[in-house]
Amino acid sequence: MRIATWNVNSVTARLPRLLSWLESSGTDVLCLQELKCAPEAFPTEPLRELGYESAVVATGRWNGVALVSRVGLEDVVLGLPGGPGYPQDEQEPRAVSATCGPARVWSVYVPNGREVDHAHYAYKLRWLTALRDAVTEDAQGLLPFAVLGDFNIAPADADVWDRSVFDGMTHVTEAERAALAALRETGLEDVVPRPLKYDHPFTYWDYRELGFPKNRGMRIDLVYANAPFQKAVKDAYVDREERRGKGASDHAPVVVDLDLDLPHE
């Protein structure tokens, strides 16, 4: 089974690439982030024509996540149970989970944080605490389980192209990395993909200042998996080819190949 996560930066703008990439990559389960669409604007029908079911959480202009699967989509949970809202009580569309064939998976879009002294940063940390609480039971379970998505945190200094550029900025702070460590303490582990080019598996490159051609990237799209899921991993890589050219997202898909039995109908 092939599972992937991809921040598409607008599913509407990315639709031609999304459909062709699904077909060419042979992905069975795709976790999407930054849909940037209203719920009725999600391309459910074009995906169904390719054989995929969809579970979508979206509210319009910002955020939005989905699970797209051709190996089953059961027990869907929309949103992050117990999660905080922003700017007030209402939750943003940042999480969806479901059972896809042999695995239970989440697609998450962790809040950006904006700046360290911004309310959005405190919200980011609260959101990550709620995520840890919500996944603890499944992380310790016997069934393959993983949280995939845009975590908006570089786990280590090597996960940004130049650490000095990030002094005093979000994505590299101790508190954010402690939140990732707390997630690992539930039993999850970072499935680090291999790069297809250069020496580090960056997953995001800023549109500005030739970020991609200069390989000024960050590894912030992560796969956090429990032990049964990790044991099934045969390969993992960043499909940086999808970042190339006109009409690309600023994130590349992270692809994981698993040796798991698919359900037969």
Add this chain to the structure above:
DNA sequence: ATGGCTAAGCGTCTTAGA
């Protein structure tokens, strides 16, 4: 050339992204 941002909304700028 992989190439000096991109996307959406009520929009001819503002907000957000990281």
